[in-house]
Amino acid sequence: MTERVGVVGGGIVGIALARLLTGRGDDVTIFEKESHLAQHQTGHNSGVVHAGLYYKPGSLKATLCASGRVKIREFCEEKRLPYREVGKLVVAVDASELAALAEIERRSIENRVPDLARIDDIVRLREIEPHTAGVAAVHSPRTAAVDYSTITEAMAQDVRAAGGRILLSHEVTGMAEENGRVRVTTPVFDDVFDRVIVCAGLHSDAVARFVGADPAPKILPFRGEYWEMTPESASLVRGMIYPVPDPRFPFLGVHFTRGVYDAVHVGPNAVPALSREGYRWLRISARDTWESLSWPGAWPLAKQHWRMGVDEISGSLIKPLYYRKARRFLPELKISDLSHRAAAGVRAQAWGRAGELIDDFAVDQVGAVTLLRNAPSPAATSSIAIAEYVAEHYLAPTPRSRLHRR
The missing domain is CATH 3.30.9 (D-Amino Acid Oxidase; Chain A, domain 2)
Structure with missing residues (x-):
C-alpha cells in the first residue's frame, strides 16, 4: 500500500531514507531548511568510511556501521563515485596506551573489521606510515575516504527519478497530528502525511518538541x-593516523x-x-x-x-x-x-538529564512520527543501513513506540 511520507532533513540519512521509501513506491516529500542538501553534519565531516573499530560490539553503531560500509562502497561503485581505501592506523604512542589499544583490537575483532592487523613491529609500522611515531598500532586497511555531499546528491537524484519531491528552503515550523495523520507546516507550505520521519540532526530535539516527544535526549x-x-x-x-581514544x-x-x-x-x-x-x-x-x-x-x-x-x-x-x-x-x-x-x-x-552523553544511535516514535534523536558518527557510513533499520523496525504496520537506545 502506497503511503504519503514526509521526511524532515536533507542530510545523508534523511535522503537515504527517502531513497529507500520512493524505491518501494511511497509518495515522499523531503523538507530541507537550507538552499542545498547536506549543508550541516553531512557536508562538514572528514569523509571517512569507518570500518567499525571503536564501537561497542552488539550496539546499533557496530551493527549498522558494518553493513553500512559495504552498502556505501556498493553505491559508490554503482554510481561511479570516488571511493578510496586509504587505510587507518590507530597508534599507541607509548606503553601507557597499550591496554586501551588492546581493547580497540578486541572490539574490532568482535565487530569483524575486515583485514584488521595488530602491528607490534616498528619496522612494519613504518612501512605503513613511514613518518609516524609509536610503539604499536592496529591497522584497518579497508577504512576509506569518500565525498558524502556528492553521495547525498546522487541519492537525491534517485529520489527525484522515483517521483519524490525535495523542497529546499522549507524550514519545518510545526507538526500536528490530525486523525492519525500528520500535518507538516513551513512558512510557505503545509500538507498532511500518513507518516513523518525526522532526521533533523542539530535540530532533532527542537523538532521533536513539535509532537510532544520526551525532551531527552537534548542536543x-x-x-x-x-x-x-x-x-x-x-x-x-x-592514509589516516588516529590516536588511541581515551x-x-x-x-x-x-x-x-x-x-x-x-x-x-x-x-x-x-x-x-x-x-x-x-x-x-x-x-x-x-x-x-x-x-x-x-x-x-x-x-x-x-x-x-x-x-x-x-x-x-x-x-x-x-x-x-x-x-x-x-x-x-x-x-x-x-x-x-x-x-x-x-x-x-x-x-x-x-x-x-543526568549529564550522560548518549553514545549509540537512538530512535523515538510518537504516533505516526519517527524521530532520529541521536545519529553521530558513523551515521554517514551507516546511512543506507540506518534507513533499512528504521524502515524495518519503525515503519512497519505496528511500529515500536519506544526510544531505542543500546
Whole structure:
C-alpha cells in the first residue's frame, strides 16, 4: 500500500531514507531548511568510511556501521563515485596506551573489521606510515575516504527519478497530528502525511518538541575544528593516523585524515559551540546557549569533563597547543605545516538529564512520527543501513513506540 511520507532533513540519512521509501513506491516529500542538501553534519565531516573499530560490539553503531560500509562502497561503485581505501592506523604512542589499544583490537575483532592487523613491529609500522611515531598500532586497511555531499546528491537524484519531491528552503515550523495523520507546516507550505520521519540532526530535539516527544535526549553542539596541511607536508601522511581514544571521553582526539581528493586534515578538536550551527566562535545564539546551560544535565556534564573542555578550548584558541597534540604522532611535523584552518563541523551530541552523553544511535516514535534523536558518527557510513533499520523496525504496520537506545 502506497503511503504519503514526509521526511524532515536533507542530510545523508534523511535522503537515504527517502531513497529507500520512493524505491518501494511511497509518495515522499523531503523538507530541507537550507538552499542545498547536506549543508550541516553531512557536508562538514572528514569523509571517512569507518570500518567499525571503536564501537561497542552488539550496539546499533557496530551493527549498522558494518553493513553500512559495504552498502556505501556498493553505491559508490554503482554510481561511479570516488571511493578510496586509504587505510587507518590507530597508534599507541607509548606503553601507557597499550591496554586501551588492546581493547580497540578486541572490539574490532568482535565487530569483524575486515583485514584488521595488530602491528607490534616498528619496522612494519613504518612501512605503513613511514613518518609516524609509536610503539604499536592496529591497522584497518579497508577504512576509506569518500565525498558524502556528492553521495547525498546522487541519492537525491534517485529520489527525484522515483517521483519524490525535495523542497529546499522549507524550514519545518510545526507538526500536528490530525486523525492519525500528520500535518507538516513551513512558512510557505503545509500538507498532511500518513507518516513523518525526522532526521533533523542539530535540530532533532527542537523538532521533536513539535509532537510532544520526551525532551531527552537534548542536543549539545560541539564544534570540531581542522587545520589543513600544506601540499608539501601532506606527503608525511599516507592514509589516516588516529590516536588511541581515551575511554573517559566521547571524542577520538586530534588525528590525521587523507581525504578522497588528497588533502590532509589535522583534527578535529571538540569545543562546545555557542550555537547549533556555530561553525565559528563568533557565531552565537543566545537561545541555543541558554537551552544548553539550563538543561538539568549541564552541570553534571561540566563537573565530569571540565578539564577536557579547558584543554580543547585552549587548543582551539592557541595554535601551538593544537600543534603539540598533533606532533605526538608525527615528530617531523612543523607548525608551519598547518597551513590554514579548514571548514569546521558541528557534531550534534545527544545527552541525558543526568549529564550522560548518549553514545549509540537512538530512535523515538510518537504516533505516526519517527524521530532520529541521536545519529553521530558513523551515521554517514551507516546511512543506507540506518534507513533499512528504521524502515524495518519503525515503519512497519505496528511500529515500536519506544526510544531505542543500546
